[in-house]
Amino acid sequence: MFTVLRASRPVRVLYIARGISEIGNWCANIALPMLIYEVTHDVSATALMVCCRFAPSLFSVALAQLPQKMGIGTLQAMRLADLIRAGLFICYIFVDSKWSMFAITCAVSLCRTVEMPCFYSLLRANTNSINRDVINNSFGFLQNLMMVLGPVAGGFVVAQFGAEAVLALDALSFAASFWLLRDVPSVIEVNDKEGISKNEKYRTEFSDLSAKHLAIGFLLIDISSGVAFGSLNSLLPAIAQLQFDSSSIQYGFLQSSLTIGLLFGNTIYGRLISGSDCVKSYCFVTYLALGAYLAFGYRYASGISFIFLFIVGAGNAIQDVLLITSLQDLARDGSESIGLFSIRESLQSVAVVISTLLVSLFTSIAMFSILVTGLGVFSIMMVVVFQLNYLRKM
Secondary structure (H helix, E strand, O other): HHHHOOHHHHHHHHHHHHHHHHHHHHHHOOOOHHHHHHOOOOOHHHHHHHHHHHHHHHHHHHHHHHHHHHHOOOOHHHHHHHHHHHHHHHHHHHOOOOOHHHHHHHHHHHHHHHHHHHHHHHHHHHHHHHHHHHHHHHHHHHHHHHHHHHHHHHHHHHHHHHHHHHHHHHHHHHHHHHHHHHHHOOOOOOOOOOOOHHHHHHHHHHHHHHHHHHHHHHHHHHHHHHHHHHHHHHHHHHHHHHOOOOHHHHHHHHHHHHHHHHHHHHHEEEEOOOOOOOOHHHHHHHHHHHHHHHHHHHHOOOOOOHHHHHHHHHHHHHHHHHHHHHHHOOOHEEEHHHHHHHHHHHHHHHHHHHHHHHOOOOHHHHHHHHHHHHHHHHHHHHHHHHHHHHHOOO
């Protein structure tokens, strides 16, 4: 976090604006399901709203190119997304139809789908290679912290003032982000003399085609491990209910282990991982996280199951930073960076869909172990193939 505060003014502004908008995103995760249930009294409507949140991301590759085709700059696209979301969250307060809420949710998700690739491209333009991974890690820590604090803050405000109050605050957070981003240059000349070696390493040791293959390899591992780790979001509540008497308490402990692990991974990144070879470090932490995932599949009822989930969370946080940094370094320009991150957004949504479908097959404890083993082993094989291909090209 302190690295970001010592960075250039554009990066500091991006960091503050990102934190404000992220807490709005995570507060909404509490307010919106409660509001839709209050209107419809139908659990299926809440599930459909979750689908509306992910659906636009499936088309991220096409959506992320819209600003460029319309002649809108990267920064302008981000600010426009914030402004539109500020208005949409106000609309939530006044609509009383579930279909209107579904439409608004799709529009909000569409804005985020366009915004995320632009954000990473803008961050790439405002940092040099030598400290880019540390700054990415600071943003990852911020996002994971907001993931913890946002629902807590949202739940408190809902309990005291109602869901409408949270939605009004969310609208204010996006409006504040829109205002803060007004002075961030969309393109800045960064002194990259010391850090250029990392970019040049990819561009000299690999041809452009091989660099694209390397980026594809990163993305394929991201989706395969994403399916495995994403399955935990649906499996943990079922395991808690089937295996423990105090299911809600145990589920809270299991989920907290993952979340604390994420924050711990971001905390140790600067001391242990920063500056190392991105590919080798990425493979190592992915092996570590998948190994802990497999161990949890067989020891989910033991007292050390929380440790395995903690390791999964820590590895996942570090893996995410290394992936983002590598894609930024592999991209030749801002346009290619937006393309790579839009593909990642689409694949992440595909991973959510696949993991949800696979978890629907979960009917017993035995099936749980089989599912975790299958997903874990397949993901490890993907990493092995990726690493062997990387070493062959070295």
